[in-house]
Amino acid sequence: MRLHRIRLTDFRGVTASDVSFDAPGVTVVVGPNEIGKSSLAEALRLVREFKSSSQHSSIKAVQPTHRDVGPEVSVELSTGPYRLVYTKRWLRKAMTELQILEPRPEQLTGDQAHDRVEQIVGATMDADLWTALQQVQGESLQQASLARVVPLQAALSALADDDTVGTSHEDLLDRIEREFRRYHTATGKPTDVYAATIRELAEREEAVAVAEAAVRAVDDVVDRHERLTLERTRLQVRVGRARIDADELAEREGALTDLRRQHDEATARLGQSEVAVAAARSAVEARAERVTEAERRTASSGEATGAWERAVAAHTEAVDRLTAFDAARQGATDEVGDLRLEVVAAEQVVRAAQARADAEVIRERLAGIAAATARLEEAEAELAANPVDAQIVQQVADIQSRLHAERDAAATGAARFTVERLGAAEVQLGGEAIEGTATRDLTAPVDVEVVGVVRVVMTPDDGAVRRRRKIEEREHELTALLGELGVADLAEARRRSGERDDAARRAHAATVERDTLLAGESVEAVRARLAAIDTHGATEPAVSLAEARADLTDLTERLETAEQAVASSLHERERIIDAVNAANERRLTTETHAAGATSELERANARLEADRAAHGDDALAAALGATQAQHALHADALESTRTALREQDADGLEMLASNARELAKRLVDDLARLDADLAAATTELEVRGRDGLRDKLDTALSRLADTRRVHDSLEARAGAARLLRTTMRTHRDSAQQRYVAPFRHAVEALGSIVFGAGFAVDIADDLSIRSRTAHGATVPFESLSGGAKEQLALIGRLATAQLVSADDGAPVILDDSLGFTDADRRRKLAAVINRVGSTSQIIILTCEPERFADIGSARTVRLG
Helix, strand or coil: CEEEEEEEEEECCEEEEEEECCCCEEEEEECCCCCCHHHHHHHHHHHHHCCCCCCCHHHHHCCCCCCCCCCEEEEEEEECCEEEEEEEECCCCCEEEEEEEECCCEEEEHHHHHHHHHHHHHHHCCHHHHHHCEECCCCCCCCCCCCCCHHHHHHHHHHCCCCCCCCCCHHHHHHHHHHHHHHECCCCCECHHHHHHHHHHHHHHHHHHHHHHHHHHHHHHHHHHHHHHHHHHHHHHHHHHHHHHHHHHHHHHHCCHHHHHHHHHHHHHHHHHHHHHHHHHHHHHHHHHHHHHHHHHHHHHHHHHHHHHHHHHHHHHHHHHHHHHHHHHHHHHHHHHHHHHHHHHHHHHHHHHHHHHHHHHHHHHHHHHHHHHHHHHHHHHHHHHCCCCHHHHHHHHHHHHHHHHHHHHHHHHCEEEEEECCCCCCEEECCEECCCEEEEEECCCEEEEECCCEEEEECCCHHHHHHHHHHHHHHHHHHHHHHHHCCCCHHHHHHHHHHHHHHHHHHHHHHHHHHHHHCCCCHHHHHHHHHHHHHHHCCCCCCCHHHHHHHHHHHHHHHHHHHHHHHHHHHHHHHHHHHHHHHHHHHHHHHHHHHHHHHHHHHHHHHHHHHHHHCCHHHHHHHHHHHHHHHHHHHHHHHHHHHHHHHCCHHHHHHHHHHHHHHHHHHHHHHHHHHHHHHHHHHHHHHHCCCCHHHHHHHHHHHHHHHHHHHHHHHHHHHHHHHHHHHHHHHHHHHHHHHHHHHHHHHHHHHHHHHCCCCEEEECCCCCEEEEEECCEEEEHHHCCHHHHHHHHHHHHHHHHHHCCCCCCCCEEEECCCCCCCHHHHHHHHHHHHHHHCCCEEEEEECCHHHHCCCCCCEEEECC
């Protein structure tokens, strides 16, 4: 398919637009935003998809705003053997017109025209190829979908020497897919009818299982009823024997009641005697603890009192040592005070000597300032007398340079004449006699006279006159400027400028020197400081600065030595004070401990004396002996009852009797539960016997057989469709594998122009680019930069257009492309587009024509 012309009328913001395209060739449609570039691609889609009577939202969207008109599109194109003009208008005065120019003229209108175009396009153009070769606005980074493009498959098959060249199995695949979809969804799950049969089979199988389970359940109930009847007979016999055993053991257990009572009383008396023995023993042990505590408190009190006495002696010794140290330290402190007074006096002498030295320096500064000021005034006077600076010299040089240039130009453009004296007669040129030959440029009127014979006046043309007048004006300007400056020529002006520069440098140096000496002060301030120093220094003794500094250094060193000694003694005094404080703290602490220990001793002795007053030590010992003797008697009595019970085997008899009672009770309970289970089994048999379970099972088996026959038939057809689909898809994938190599070669041939030698791509089965290799590095397509993605996506479309034959081809339409590509890559892509455009039609829509300015054969169409 090839586009020749598109005309838009009242389409979006386009009032009227008529664009022609080269076919084959590259056409670049240029225009600002919203001028109607993208509307061209949209118009191609709408004119095919929607009848003129359509009220679709896509049609309403292209109607101009606030204008009651209908959008109109007219397209002239060639496809297969046909060349036609197709026109549609929507919404207002809707109409459809078709004019077929080749191979036979036809004219149709309305729906007949629409249907005829659909028939022609469907028979001559592959819709997938049309879509693949269009790159719409905002999708320049996306690859074209090429897997189902039949013309590309045919071209690649031919290149791959495939025996299926020129054939397409897509219709067969579609029919197989439709057959597969009768039984399966897109994900392979059963469809409604097939799934319903599968569910019905499962339900029938479940119904049979339920019926069989019900029949088996009845058989189980019969078996359980028989087992329960036999078990009940055996259990009745065991209940009778258990009741007899329980009665016999109960009689034997009653004979031991008195003996058990005596054993319980002996046990109680023994427990009471044990409590009494424990209380007596506790009283004796408490008395011993009281005595031990009093002895421990006595020893602790003596130790605390001794520690306190030692702490008092240590504290007194530390206080005496501090008093002696303070007396010795006072003399060193007095010496430091005297030395400080002497250092202050010496510092005053040094400051006076320093002031006298500073006064000499200031006097030297004032002398230097005066000299620098004199040099500055002299240089400034020279500057005032000489106005010729570098700028003025440059102005003179510029005027003189232009004057020379104008003279040269005048001489170059002027006529040149030569006067030669041939005879004895005098010849004058401009009033001057000449001998031999004279040559002049005719830039001003001049006369040539042969005295007494002839006079010739030569006048230059108007251009030469104007040039001469301009030269005279420039000479007058130069003369006036030199006269104003008082110089004869440019050389003297440059000499005067050099003298001025020298004076300026001397003025700058004098200024810097004076400012340096002033150091930010005024001359009056420096003089005032000198006067203040002279006034202050007159009252101090005239000692040299070196002598004053030597005396100050000696006194300072002596003061530092004395201060260090005092500081060291201060540290020693702090250490002694710390020792005094520590001794005092120990004294107070030990005093507190001694007082506490004495108090605890007094309380312990008071508690012991109070306890002995209530019960003496001998009375507590006698009470303990009496309770221990009573405990021994009660233990003997308990042991005699235990011996009698052991002889009668009381514990064993009790366990036997208890077990016999519990066994009889459990067997009676088991018999009652067994009777209930037996009654339930009997009732269940009566109920299930009336349900016709066997008939239900037969019915369920019959239904299952019917459903299984239907299911097996559907499953066989579904399996056949699945196998055929898998086989054909495998065949198609194998064919696509053979397509990959020639498509990769086509992409690499174009891409190597852009990415350089070593460029390679990995092509997937669906003909998409999986990865790119450049400069030895392989990167997946999705990980590439936006520019690289855009370039590869464009190369894929161009390779497709180049591979597909002219008869089966479609135009490559690029809307707002190469926005991510740098200038260098755009230049290389221009060569690729130029090559493909020699055999294919390429239409580029852009608002930035510089992106495509390097395409050699491109024709530019400007909108607006």
